[in-house]
Amino acid sequence: MGKKRRGPSLEELLDRPWCYYCERDFDDLKILISHQKAKHFKCDNCNRRLNTAGGLSVHLSQVHKEQLTQVHNALPNRMGVDVEIFGMEGIPADVLKAHQQRVASQFQQAELDRQHATGNPPSGVSSSGGQPAKKPKLEPVSDLKKRLAEHKARRAEALAGGSSGDVTPSSAVQSTPTPSGYAQSPQIAAAQQYSYPQPYGAPPAAVTPHFSQTGSPVYSSYSPVGGQQVPGASPYTPSGYPSPFPAGLPAQPPVSYGAPPFPQQQPPQSDNRFTGLPAATNLPQRPAFAVPSVNAHEMQQMHMGHVPTTPAVSGYSNGDSAQPTEHVSTPVDNQISGAASDVASKAESISKSKKEKTKPAVRMIYNDDTFSPEEKMAQLPRYAYVPDQSTQTALSELPGNAVVGAIQESDTVIDPAH
């Protein structure tokens, strides 16, 4: 199972080196250090980059006879010279803690925003501040079995009777916290599943209520994201959870699953609706498969999330259909920034092409040594000014006078005019 593509996890974010003075974070400690040298520890007088504020202070006092009073470009409360910072070293514990909290809350906020951005109905229930960190979640085998059994039963029923055809749309429309219809199996399973905090181990206890709240309202719109989280949807789907999709997607042709496991698994359980664990024979291998790297939330999305939004899309293609959206969503930023830089470079190239007109070695933008740009501009028709008649007639005689040098007259003529 590859890495989730949704961007850095909370741990990764927390692990990023960041600058004490301006709270910026960096990919690499080296970059952080060079940032600090350039932004915070640079001598204004001679551009020398020192390693620490103390170093800069000593440099200033020794070389320039100046006193360092504050660190440049620092946040107002971080300007102090007395804290010795180098890279990530020397950051006071309380500041570090505050930073981590900030990162965590930002991360959650971002999650929440993304949910909104992707069109999630802003249900009050799901206002619990986004998702916690994604963690590989292991479901207890018993859960899996149960769920699987239910799914299979569901699908079997769907395939057999097509009855869920009615159910699906209604549930799709609902998208309430507890969709009844097809959600029966996944939803219930999910609810059950999420009610066990222990198996997830890592996530805090708070996770559980969160999921139980956000789970269902989120998934519908969240689906693309969910999909993109699991780039390997294809390997994952057929092996571990083939059933949930069909359960939710009665309309889709099983072919779309493509994966052989599907047909294999399905028939035997067709009659075993709600019978608990008849499918157990297939089960043991599952936990070993893709399951671990998918958290409960995603799991839920995988099960049902896509159905409401893209009923026509096959479960298998969920992964595929989601991937494009993912490609759209992340590259959109790139495209925007790319476009911006395009524009910039284009503008530059335009201005450069303008310069091409002048001689090659040194190109002067303005190359007329006798007429100033203003004089040239003044000659443009749109700036043309025709003095009023009286003045004009008087002036028409002036040039002659001026040339001859009988200058007194000119002013005589003009001044009375005003």
Add this chain to the structure above:
Amino acid sequence: MTSHQYIVVSPPTDAISALKFSPDPSSARIVVSSWDKNVYLYDLRDENGRIGEGKLLQKFEHCAPVLDVCFGENENEIYTAGLDWDVRKIDLNTSEQTVLSSHEAGVRHVVYSREHNIVISASWDSTLHIHQPDAGSNPDSLPITVPLPSKPFSISATATKLIVAMASRALHIYDLKALALLTAQADGTAPGGNRVEVEPWQRRESSLKFMTRAVACMPDDAGYASSSIEGRVAVEWFDPSPESQARKYAFKCHRQTAEDGVDVVYPVNALAFHPVFGTFASGGGDGVVALWDGISKRRIRQYQKYQHSVSAVAFSASGQHLAIAVSPGFEDGHDEVPEGTVKIYVRELGETEAKGKGAK
């Protein structure tokens, strides 16, 4: 330490020709003259006295593009000069406009000397007109006309001197006291007797090989900086002694190296000295504004490039703000000016942002 930058609201609709701060250090008013034939008066303060994007207080329409504007004795009067050949005085309280004199061509610059209470205008008709502020209203007060050897391109005044940079790289330095005296004497004399050949205090040839674009005097009256269309700035001293003259120097700036390795040279359109620190700002056709320490020959900082050519820069009287006028198409003279490209930026300078770094 970061400096704030504001974009002044309701900017002129056409290229900006000049931008000046009020002489009152406690004031945040600026006047802007534009090719759209208007002079704009802004107050950068909002109701709470905070400097920001400001508001447009008044707009004075002229019959032709306005090329220069300056404040007079106080911030309630301004003088304007433009392509209508007139030099005007505008009372900002009453909006009353008085024509002080008319040149025989477009008037490029106008400066007011507080110390001598005279208004000097420089026109492409190769003359200076020197007025007393009551000229135009008082029939006895007539301006004198000082002929120049060439077209003036830029003028700047200190407490005692007036520098006129002209075509053919000529540069005259006049003693303002003499000019003021002559103007006072011209009062009451018969019209026609007011063309006065004045011998400048110094005649110089520009240290720059190309057309002078701007001159600006040091606030301590010791010297001046001049810039040319060929991306260069010269710093010189008034003192004619060889020692002082040996200190003069010039440096390249406002250039960019194109991808093909060619040096692209922009005109340096604007110069302005900081009233407190004596450093100066230059604004170029490349849209860059840089702060320089003319004494220690260092660049203090360079601001991020603006989208278009910088046509004027000005420091506030308190030295806490730097206003930057950005207009497109200033150099080649034929570009259209698309809407929204003319902008006035006001930078709030950090305490030491414009301070020289001191000699090493």
